[in-house]
Amino acid sequence: MNSDDSFPDLDFDDAPDGEAHDDEELDALFALVQRAFAEGDPSPSADDRGISYVRWLAPDADLGVMFEVELAGVRDDSDDSDDVEFVGVHVRVAASLSPYRIVGEVSPWTGGTVQLEHEHGTLDVDVDDDGSLYIASPPAGPLRLRVQSAAGELVTEWFAVSPGRSS
Amino acid sequence: MDGPFDAEFLELASRDDDAFAEIKRRFQKLVWASSYGFGFDRHTRDDVAQLVWLKLFQSLTSIRDPSRLAGWLATTTRRECIRVVKARARFTMVESFEDVSDPTTKELDAAIIKDDTVRLVAQALNSIDAECRQLLRLLSAEPALTYGEIAEMLKAAPGSIGPWRQRCLRKLAARPEIRAAIGGSLRLTKRSGE
Numbered sequence: 001m002n003s004d005d006s007f008p009d010l011d012f013d014d015a016p017d018g019e020a021h022d023d024e025e026l027d028a029l030f031a032l033v034q035r036a037f038a039e040g041d042p043s044p045s046a047d048d049r050g051i052s053y054v055r056w057l058a059p060d061a062d063l064g065v066m067f068e069v070e071l072a073g074v075r076d077d078s079d080d081s082d083d084v085e086f087v088g089v090h091v092r093v094a095a096s097l098s099p100y101r102i103v104g105e106v107s108p109w110t111g112g113t114v115q116l117e118h119e120h121g122t123l124d125v126d127v128d129d130d131g132s133l134y135i136a137s138p139p140a141g142p143l144r145l146r147v148q149s150a151a152g153e154l155v156t157e158w159f160a161v162s163p164g165r166s167s
Numbered sequence: 168m169d170g171p172f173d174a175e176f177l178e179l180a181s182r183d184d185d186a187f188a189e190i191k192r193r194f195q196k197l198v199w200a201s202s203y204g205f206g207f208d209r210h211t212r213d214d215v216a217q218l219v220w221l222k223l224f225q226s227l228t229s230i231r232d233p234s235r236l237a238g239w240l241a242t243t244t245r246r247e248c249i250r251v252v253k254a255r256a257r258f259t260m261v262e263s264f265e266d267v268s269d270p271t272t273k274e275l276d277a278a279i280i281k282d283d284t285v286r287l288v289a290q291a292l293n294s295i296d297a298e299c300r301q302l303l304r305l306l307s308a309e310p311a312l313t314y315g316e317i318a319e320m321l322k323a324a325p326g327s328i329g330p331w332r333q334r335c336l337r338k339l340a341a342r343p344e345i346r347a348a349i350g351g352s353l354r355l356t357k358r359s360g361e
Contacts, residue, residue, distance in 0.1 A: 025340070029288075029340055029349075032349070033292065033303050033339070035288070036275065036286075037200070037289075037292075037304055038307070039279070039281075039285060039289075040275045040277055040279060040289040041275045043199030044216075087221050
């Protein structure tokens with residue numbers, strides 16, 4: 001398997017063992033392949049996860065699910081920050097996290113409030129007109145951001161900015 | 168609703184949980200199949216699926232061609248998988264996808280299959296190359312993806328999917344597990360003159 005998203009060129013002339021099968025035989029085999037995947041790699045049963053699941057996890061706000069991302073133009077390659085994105089139903093927060101600072105952006109941003117919640121309380125975060133935010137020397141320990149705006153309310157997953165945090 | 172979803176239904180799903188759930192029910196298996204082949208455990212694949220549903224929810228009113236929703240979901244799922252792979256690689260300083268994936272992860276678990284023949288086919292699938300396995304997984308998705316959609320996902324020429332499928336099935340047919348289990352019933356014999 002490759003590290004990128006393309007497959008290598010394939011040589012279709014390279015038959016595996018010189019044996020040939022007609023299309024009917026291969027179609028019959030493919031029917032078994034379909035069953036093998038359906039039974040051996042079943043999708044999770046249909047349930048209410050998804051949007052409802054997100055709302056259930058955070059009943060007072062949508063939960064921002066965290067993913068590691070590349071933030072072009074934000075990340076300083078010389079530091080040890082982690083780039084993440086919290087994706088909610090109506091609001092996203094992209095942020096670069098380090099023990100020294102949190103640099104982020106709320107989108108869409110139509111005004112509102114952002115708070116940094118930590119073990120011992122809450123800090124109000126200044127957000128400029130473009131939705132950019134900057135938090136110097138964030139507290140150690142578990143943190144999360146709570147966004148309340150006209151676009152919607154979002155609370156991020158808990159995260160930490162101390163070195164060696166798990167992602 | 169049995170037919171393709173139209174723009175009106177997608178708009179409804181943006182404000183109605185039941186309508187959104189109907190879309191999920193229709194395409195859940197397809198999204199799951201599209202995350203196959205990256206060496207993720209089920210928990211990670213489920214996380215990817217959740218993000219895909221979130222992205223769909225955010226995009227419901229902006230999808231230009233609802234008839235291509237299956238392809239949109241499959242492609243979005245694959246992109247999210249690649250993003251997870253790259254993020255993991257960045258943190259673990261590896262050079263290839265194989266270094267990131269867990270070789271012990273069995274995305275296709277033959278042991279849970281009850282039918283003996285189907286179980287042997289699954290074992291044989293786990294023995295062929297990963298590219299063939301992923302192609303056959305995508306071809307097995309429900310609802311079915313078109314060859315064009317699969318080609319786009321795999322960065323392959325649309326015309327290559329059919330021959331590639333046949334080649335992968337021939338590889339599979341050549342596996343001893345297949346010969347032992349179903350060789351007779353499938354008449355896996357050499358053609359005359361070969």
